[in-house]
Amino acid sequence: MIAAARLVEAASRLAGRATVVVVTVMTVVMTVALVLQVVFRYAFGQALSWSEELALLMFTWTVLLAGSLGVREGFHVALTLLPDRLGPAGRRWLERLILLLVTGFGTYLARSGWEFYDGTTGQLSAAVGYPxxxxxxxxxxxxxxxxxxxxARLLATFGPPAEARP
Structure with a gap:
């Protein structure tokens, strides 16, 4: 089990690093597309036909990918009223339950995303014409x-507590 947990953690770490790079690049592309749209509209009186669609594409990917990073890094907003009232063991079990629910949600999102993807296969975007x-x-x-x-985070809760890890 420990080897599997290490493998999952390594995959999560690698995916997290790649996601940071992709989100950064997409944010730059989105910003450039929006700046160009504003410049062309107000400076030249011509709206670009592709910039808004490209920005929407980049925004969608950026938000969803950054959300996955929130799971990896644990920076999503959390209410601590209940965990603060529990002892260390109770907190650990509550964390496991929450991470199990988060993992289940991710699986549901991936499956639903696949169904949506499959149902729209063959269509092209209106302005740019990408699939x-x-x-x-x-x-x-x-x-x-x-x-x-x-x-990865769920499996890590079955090892030594974070405070005890080197």
């Missing part, structure tokens, strides 16, 4: 990453 599956695969990929990161 619409690229937009619709964001939920599937994000769900897979949420599942991976949630599972």
């Amino acid at each position: 619409i599956e690229f937009l619709h695969s964001a939920a599937m990929v994000s769900g897979g990453l949420v599942t991976l990161h949630g599972l």
Whole structure:
């Protein structure tokens, strides 16, 4: 079990690093597309036909991928009223339950994303003309990453507490 947990953690760490790079690049592309849209509209009186669609594509992927990073890094907002009232053992079991639910949600998101992706296969975006599956695969990929990161964090709760780890 320990070897499997290490493998899942290594995959989660690698996926997390790659996700940071992809989110950064997509954020830059989105920002450039929006700046160009504003410049062309107000400086030249011509709206670009592709910039809004590209920005929406980048925004969708960025939000969903960054959400998966939130699971990996644990930076989502959390209410601590109940965990603060529990002892260390109770807190650990509550954390496991929450991570199990998060992992289940990621699996559901990936499966639902696949169904949506599959149902829209063959369509093209209106302005740019890219395969619409690229937009619709964001939920599937994000769900897979949420599942991976949630599972890695869940398995880590069965090792020594974070305070005891070197």
